[in-house]
Amino acid sequence: MQPVESHTRIEPETLKALEQAILLPDMKTGKRLVEELSSRHGYDTLIFDVFEPLLTEIGERLKRNEASLAQSYVASILFDDVLKRFESADIPAGREGHPRLGPVVMANIEDDCHPLGRKIVSTLLRVNNWEVCDLGIDVEAGKIVDKAVEIGARVIGLSAMIFTTAENIRKVREEIDARGLAGRVKLAVGGAVFRLRPDLYEKVGADGTAPSAFTAAALFADLWRKAEGSG
Numbered sequence: 001m002q003p004v005e006s007h008t009r010i011e012p013e014t015l016k017a018l019e020q021a022i023l024l025p026d027m028k029t030g031k032r033l034v035e036e037l038s039s040r041h042g043y044d045t046l047i048f049d050v051f052e053p054l055l056t057e058i059g060e061r062l063k064r065n066e067a068s069l070a071q072s073y074v075a076s077i078l079f080d081d082v083l084k085r086f087e088s089a090d091i092p093a094g095r096e097g098h099p100r101l102g103p104v105v106m107a108n109i110e111d112d113c114h115p116l117g118r119k120i121v122s123t124l125l126r127v128n129n130w131e132v133c134d135l136g137i138d139v140e141a142g143k144i145v146d147k148a149v150e151i152g153a154r155v156i157g158l159s160a161m162i163f164t165t166a167e168n169i170r171k172v173r174e175e176i177d178a179r180g181l182a183g184r185v186k187l188a189v190g191g192a193v194f195r196l197r198p199d200l201y202e203k204v205g206a207d208g209t210a211p212s213a214f215t216a217a218a219l220f221a222d223l224w225r226k227a228e229g230s231g
């Protein structure tokens, strides 16, 4: 099996050892390596340069039947642990001197249980001064739109990893239209399927997509501006 490529200054043997710990699985070693890497390189390196490419690579291996869902699950548990620590340790409550933005709603669409990408997007939005109401995984359309109305959100961000779950985004579009909110509430979407097929966002009735958490804040700002009544 080819090792996962990384463009970081992290030693290849450490990356290889982490990968092995995930594939075996050996959680104790995995957690120890995560601990070591985070104290030497920081959580952002661990998130964006180690775990994101690692999970993408595991996804490719899944397609080729060279990795199992159990291995994906082990990798996601370790990754989730890193995100929890990142949230509690490193996150400033927005940038001082900059206006607060939002509020916005984030969720994984109905039937989708891949939380990691959504959590990273929510976290980076918060770092960029957005007030985010994160509803979690597998959230039904009605509940998402109810929350947007309740808090006055002009952008809803939805995460979907699978083609079948991306289809459920249409239900949110329908709910927005049925309540006469079209134009006032904009729909941002993202996740593995949209990275694979960027044109899919329009087909499921969304207003925009972004391929990563780094580009999400610009998308939210653009959609917020375009929402009626934002002036």
Ligand code: B12
Binding pocket: 052, 055, 056, 058, 059, 060, 062, 063, 069, 070, 072, 073, 076, 077, 080, 111, 112, 113, 114, 115, 116, 117, 118, 120, 121, 157, 158, 159, 160, 161, 162, 163, 164, 188, 189, 190, 191, 192, 193, 195, 209, 210, 211, 212, 213, 214, 215, 216, 219
């Ligand atoms: C981990 C994983 C799992 C874990 C999830 C557990 C957990 N706690 O995370 C488990 C094992 C449970 C799982 C289950 C399944 N999975 Co899965 N899984 C993955 C895997 C390997 C990684 C996903 C991940 O976390 N990536 C890391 C994050 C950081 O990346 P990301 O989510 O893409 O997020 C980034 C961007 O997309 C963007 N983004 C994300 N959301 C949003 C939202 C907005 C608004 C914006 C602007 C941007 C944005 O920003 C993020 C950060 O930069 C992917 C492979 C892949 N290529 O993604 C398969 C993958 C998504 N899974 C897949 C499948 C098929 C399944 C199952 C159906 C398998 C099965 N037969 O049961 C189930 C379905 C479960 C469900 N109902 O949701 C397929 C989907 C194929 C498809 N396109 O239709 C993939 C692509 C694997 C593959 N190649 O076959 N999975």
